[in-house]
Amino acid sequence: MKIAVCIKAVPDPAYYDQITLDPVRKTLNRAGIPAVTNEADLHALEAALVLKNERGGSVDVFTMAPPSATEQLRECLALGADHAYLLSDRRVGGADTLATSYTLAQLLKTSGQYDLVLCGNDTPDGATGHVPTQIGTWLGIAHAMNVIGLHVLDDHTVRVKRQFEDGIGTYDLTMPCVVAVTSSVNKVRYTTAAGISRAVKKDITVYSADDIELDQWFIGLAGSPTQSGELKTIELSRAGKILGGSAAEAAQELAKQIRQHMD
16 A cells, blocks of 8 residues: 655744744744644654554655755654655745645655545644645545544545534545544654664655646745735733732722723
8 A cells, every 4th residue: 555644844833932924925934943743744644654554555755845854754754654755945935725735746746646645634834724635636536634533444445534513424535535634533653763763764855846747837936826914913912910918808809900991
């Protein structure tokens, strides 16, 4: 079974308070912010590794990102992925979800057809959840989002459980297909010393935009039709206040504060 996993390097949540917005391009300023592998993508990788263990085959990991994303790809190799592919080129930078999904779909084609493409359901930096379904659309194959469980029935069918607001639905998809999983689908394994040692010895295939078949009208910022509206920072005006004194005094002060805000 040939499985592809799409991952993304996202800003480390520990540094969210340091992230700023580019007022012109209306994108995140990522310079100087450490990156980590998107959590949901690690769960997608875990699902792929479980299937590989059950049915044999290989797991390949793909991303489009700056050269520094080799660190996240090494992590995936250490966890058990067989091959890693990085598309790194300024011409694909600043892409919206449509341009990103097109580029990833073309990148996936460089390694032939996969039985299953796994993705994380969404990422915290964009949080659109568009990319997996758009990849499926570009590739012309079935796709499913919000997946909390999956099981390969045979060489042609994968059964998925999808989470909805009002319940859970079960669907059978014909492979090849794209499946986007949530973080509740499984528990991600830990890297081991042996895995890290193997990952260091493996090569990461790096592509530029010239190495894959890309229509220049559909890539990068120039190929992104999404237009962001006004962006502004919300000023937080709420503050906590601890009332001292006895219970009776605190109650009187609280009542006073409430009356002031009601006037």
